Amino acid sequence: MYQPVFAGVVAAITGFASSFVLVIAGLQAVGASGAQAASGLLALCLLVGVTCILLPWYFRMPISFAWSTPGAALLVAAGQTPNDFDAAVGAFLVCGALIVLSGLWPVLGRAITSIPKPIASAMLAGILFPICLAPVTASVQQPLLAVPVVVVWLVVFKLARPWAVPAAMVVAAIGIALTEGTGWLTAPSSAPALVFVAPVFDPIVIVSLGLPLFIVTMAGQNVPGFVVLSTFGYQPPPRAILVGSGLATAAGSVFGAHGINLAAITAALMASPDAHPDRSKRWIATASSGAAYLVLGLGAGYAAALVAASPPILITAVAGLALLGALVTSITGALEDERRRLVAITTFLVTASGVSVLGIGSAFWGLLVGGAVMLWLGWVPARRR
Template sequence: MIAGLHAVGANDAQAASGLLALCLLVGLICIILPWYFKMPISFAWSTPGAALLVAAGSTTNNFAAAVGAFLVCGVLIVLTGLWPALGRAITRIPKPIASAMLAGILFPICLTPVTAAVEQPALALPVIAVWLILLRLAPRWAVPAAMVVAALGIALTAGTAWLTSPASQPALVFTAPVFDPLVIVSLGLPLFIVTMAGQNVPGFVVMSTFGYRPPPQPILIGSGIVTAVGSVFGAHAINLAAITAALMASPEAHPEKSKRWVATVTSGVAYLVLGLGAGFAAALVAASPPILIVAVAGLALLGALVTSLTGALDDPHHRITAIAVFLVTASGIALLGIGSAFWGLVVGGIIMFWLNIGRPKPDLHPDAHPDRSESPSPA
């Protein structure tokens, strides 16, 4: 995130302000909407949007113009929420495709503990060992303990230089937006597209995978408003979470589906606390090998990967479609500035349409066709 803001012209103070604004606004919306709807609706800043910023260094080095593009992105997200037909279309995704796309998103992340164990054995192996031991003895504490061990390892190996870095004490810095048409077209519109296609669509998919159907309108309007508000402080885009949503909407958060929203509210409080020390957190993460941070997330998401793969392959009539979606999403390809999650949905929709056009819907009633759970009918 810091690298992306620097790429579009932010100085150290503006970049730290952007991270602080993101933490505070994500924390507030993670508390308000889940508490109101009693669903684990989780939010995050746009990860593909941050990647877009890193690649947008040639677009502008005028941070005020980039802020104007952030503001336009927020307004577009609000307009999407005000158009109910578009909001409904985003959430109407068949379960096999939804589960396969989620599995494709999670798969590369769940591979990172293996890679980290080879590339950074001194840091990664203790994290994996603690996670594995507690997975047997106290499963609910396995991931938090792994996170603590990772943080201690980073602090011990990085020394104390990160504590005195200029960005370690951030404050909100207001930047008046400049609306440059070229920057809006080259940065603002792509940021809106990748945020919708790479975060909001997968976010709704994750929720539906675990049996939740949150109303799209207040979610999109709310995230668009906080994006617009945060833009003048350097925040690029806030949206539904996808990866972390799989943690809080899954049975690992709570065995009872009706109580998992508490995990999301708790995460909102944690975001607010993290925001107060966003500079220290950014400095610590910057001092660590990036693969170690992702490896801890990979350990946390193994259960969600199993659930999504099971859901993707549960219906034998859609297994080829599901595998295609999984492969395209897991490939990590990016076309036209849009990530693989979106293209996985496109490929899945095309294959499902082609394989089912003109054919009667299969009767999966177990009493009528007891053998169909094993092999699809040639008809």
Template sequence: MIQPVAAGIVAGITGFASSFALVIAGLHAVGASDAQASSGLLTLCFAVAILCIVLARVYRMPISFAWSTPGAALLIAASATTNDFSAAVGAFAVCGLLIVLCGLWPALGRAITRIPKSIASAMLAGILFPICLAPVLAVTQIPALAIPVVAVWLVLFRLAPRWAVPAAMLVAAIGIGVSAGSGWLSSSSMSLVPAFVFVPPHFDAFVIVSLGLPLFIVTMAGQNVPGFVVMSSFGYTVPPRPVLVASGAVTAVGALFGGHAVNLAAITAAIMAGPDSHPDRSRRWIATFASGFVYIVFGLGAGFAVALISASPPILITAVAGLALLGALVGAVTSALEDAAQRIPAIATFLVTASGIVIVGIGSAFWGLLVGGLIMLVAASPWPRPRARA
């Protein structure tokens, strides 16, 4: 019993500490106040906890969940699209309803997974690229705070990779506390005790296209599909319908309190579904069950987390997020360029998405998909090709 519980605790700590700063920064980027960001993080923690506890117990499998980390990165990229948090909440809700629809209507899920992997990966790489530049910028702009963070990350990346990002976040928190002085907590404009804050959704067509649809795509293609693959690699057949319907419904409801998206876990799932969790596969569900309670504990600290992030130079928090997302960026770039025949459409998708352009109120993630798809169609068309000269 101790071994799977310990694995669940490690997975919970790793999942929260490696990306909570990115979630808060993303919610702030699309217009959330401190109280709304705290509510969003609290909601996500409780949503993950409920899904982990209930589904692991019902199916006796280590079916684990997390918030959408690529989705949080997308929020930062969408900052030029909207600063109306009610409109962002409407987009979150649409994303959740589409995930439910994937569970109820498998054809939609198959259609999403048929988006060329190179294009979907290139869009994700374009979203992550500006964030992964942040450590470089932070070192040049605030070296006293950023250099220790990067140095600790680098050392632990070599010695204990699982703890590299949490340790970097801890060093950043210490630096923030020292630089802001002893009164930063008392000067916070919000209560450190988190509370659920209802945000009435506003359904703006442009924001739904710019944010809701890309959030749905990166959550499905970048999180849910890999989550199913990870579980399959450890010999578990996860029923897709209840997983997608449950996570989509929780996302849609959680959106009304500021949460952006919940999905199957991939990286932390490997901790809980693998043999290190327990030699007996039938006992590994206990790890996921235990991780749910870890998220509840962390959720109760959401107010403190938001106050900490609000006291920090924004570039420092983005830098920590960039360190956390380097592996995801490498994976996305590798996947995007894997097929030589699709490299030009993939690079075009990457460049348009990374540019951050906004056209007619629609953000760059949508235009990246559109441009990449059009180039791929033209390249594959049966039109006559010019003959090479002798």
């Protein structure tokens, strides 16, 4: 019985420590205050915890949930496109509604997951690329703080890969404490609290942020999550998972949570024999991870205060280190089909450019331009036959 519990707790700690910085940075990038960012992280922890307990217990499967890491990266890349956190919250709510709809109306889910892999992967790579440049930039701008973080990440990555980013975050926290002091530990905002944010439904922000958030959450997290479960012999219920995670996203959006979805990387730990030799008992691992997330949520205020006290480039650098693996995977997926490499590169360049046209961010335009190029190149051979 202790084996699945241990696996679940390790998965929760690893998942939280490796990407909470990205979540805070993403929420602040779209206009959240320190208290609102802390509320968003707390809401995510609570909702991940509840979904990781209820659905695995009901279906007796290791169905694990997490916040949308690609979605958080999208928020960082979006920068100040929304100009208003209320409008960003409205986009989060729309994203949750679309996830629910994709569960109730499978045609929508199939349409999103059938976006050509070169385009979807290239869009994600374009979102991640500027963030993954941050360790380089930070090492030049803040060498005394950033270089030790990068070195520790490299050393721990070779010895114990899952703990590389948490170790880098510890070094960053030590550097922040030495240079900025420890006042953030006693800041009033360190206490866990949910802050209600009334959503504003701005069509431009919904197109610029809400739709890309829905697409990267579905294509970058939910689809791989289903694949992981099926790899280990489970047949997860798509409707219940999508409706449940969509409702959780919608409920959490008004407290600053940007998205809940199936876990992918940590899911493998809890669905594999490492969690328990008996397949019927592995759900205990995901329930344990849910309980751990409920506890970790109590530290959301401290996490936000730490991020607020640190140089922004340092926090983005830690986030960039956490996303290097995802960048490699997305670039590989984008370029594996020789016939679609030009399409992929076009999508990548437009997305990575960060351009905003008519107030709509580059992720949307990357999808649009990539699709247009693919259709154009696909039509030319047909005309010559």
